[in-house]
Amino acid sequence: MTDTADWPLLLDVFRDAGLDRVLGSNRDVVLSRLGDVRGCHARTLAGLPREAQVPVPTVAELVREYQRNPHRVAPVLQALAYNCSPPMLAMMWMVQMGARVDAVDYKFERGQLSRLSVKLELPDRASYVEFESTEHWDLAVLRLAGISKGDGLPLIESFYALR
């Protein structure tokens, strides 16, 4: 199946997640953005061991995962609605599917700079990948972050949809 053929299923997901008004009206833009996410995903994980891999976020996979675990997909779709960039959407997807946030760096200078960098530990717990963006809208990623502490030390567990 192609992304276009799966679009009606994705529309159902958007409706269920309350995002159809913002994401459902522009199929070509949304599918192009999701294609860019998939490309970033593939480039980032290329050459890494099988145990480090995360399922490829095709439209069909997003729909399938939403049916199994809507809470994992909804934050990624909300970030898409917030106009976050493909690298940060790919990063969020990997975290939702089992990667861990290892490091986050954010720098802001009013009128000059908004730079977000995220380093992930992949599911093999031995491989690391990094994402960086200067797209200011990507700051919305932090709005969706689950904050935690383990043994008193800082952690970011995963991402949660706003309700």
Next chain:
Amino acid sequence: MIGGTDIILENLGLDAGEALDLVARIASRQWGQAVFVDAQSGRRFDSFASAAFGSLSELFVFRDENARQAWERDGLEAGHADTMVYAIAGDEQLTLVIADPDAATLRTVIAELKDSLAFGTPRSTWQSRRSAA
């Protein structure tokens, strides 16, 4: 027999599947080879990524496959009391049935879950849905 101590955590922010996903994440940081099992159907998931938490309300997390087999074979025994978390997601609460809540690993899991549910997840209200109704 499972047995153990019930630890009830308030959960005003997460749906059942979301809360169990969090249990799995936190426990698997302690147990790198953690095994996840739907506590109602007995279905064992191959991995965190392939687990379907969305429709679950009860979850077993075992330290590893040996622990899962030991619990299945023997039930609660002192030798493996600290190798399993049984989580039940109910209405605005998450109940953990822990056989050895004083074990260091399990104390960490309980504390992290409690803090995450209280402070770590986005929410727009601190009111109970029940009291708001």
